[in-house]
């Protein structure tokens with residue numbers, strides 16, 4: 534009797550303590566008008582509201598924005614940046630085509646001379662819009678690149694890299710060189726499960742290589758902005774975070790391979806979960822990791838054309 538009461542008390546206490554240490558509201562759930570502008574260094578910063586993290590750079594000669602979330606939050610971002618810089622957006626860059634990174638292109642790209650993205654982005658964006666019936670809402674990049682692209686922006690240089698298919702077939706890594714701030718787009722889901730878009734050419738094996746190349750390309754001084762993160766870990770990090778993401782992808786591939794070798798289905802394999810990545814479980818989506826394993830299982834059992 535005593536023991537049972539003790540157990541019940543203990544579990545109640547555990548519940549209370551969990552409640553008290555509840556994680557802060559995820560950036561993706563911020564209400565409209567509550568977007569967060571955070572300077573990083575040397576004119577570079579980030580904006581969080583709904584969707585993928587926006588990066589920005591402002592100096593005396595230009596205002597540059599990376600990614601555009603959705604129209605409403607893009608308008609809030611545009612207004613806030615114009616107020617802070619006294620300029621309109623000169624250059625908009627898309628890290629990739631996904632709707633939560635390009636949905637506000639018509640707003641943030643309205644005054645921009647260039648919208649820059651990887652070669653494959655306009656095609657992938659159109660394909661996604663056809664599937665969703667949102668063709669009328671699209672604004673596409675008007676300048677594209679295959680492997681790298683750069684432009685002098687006042688006293689800053691912005692340089693873009695593409696290291697092959699990873700999160701999608703058209704990912705760009707964006708470096709503000711003098712600030713030494715890098716926007717990774719969705720190449721890093723910081724300490725959380727990922728979105729692996731096989732239909733858009735995702736390649737988890739090369740994704741691991743891309744993260745290693747980026748780790749070698751930059752230094753311990755570099756500050757990274759990530760498209761998405763676990764609320765506890767946020768959307769900023771250092772280059773070791775790139776290797777955490779690589780190891781997560783490696784663990785997904787190992788788990789999928791083990792399931793394939795054991796003759797299990799994708800769903801059964803996913804249900805086995807992943808040891809050592811408890812911090813990657815999001816409150817809102819406890820099945821995220823299982824879904825990732827099943828997707829990688831599919832990737833590894835599908836013969837590429």
Ligand SMILES: [Zn+2]
Nearest residue numbers: 629631719728
């Ligand atoms: Zn994405």
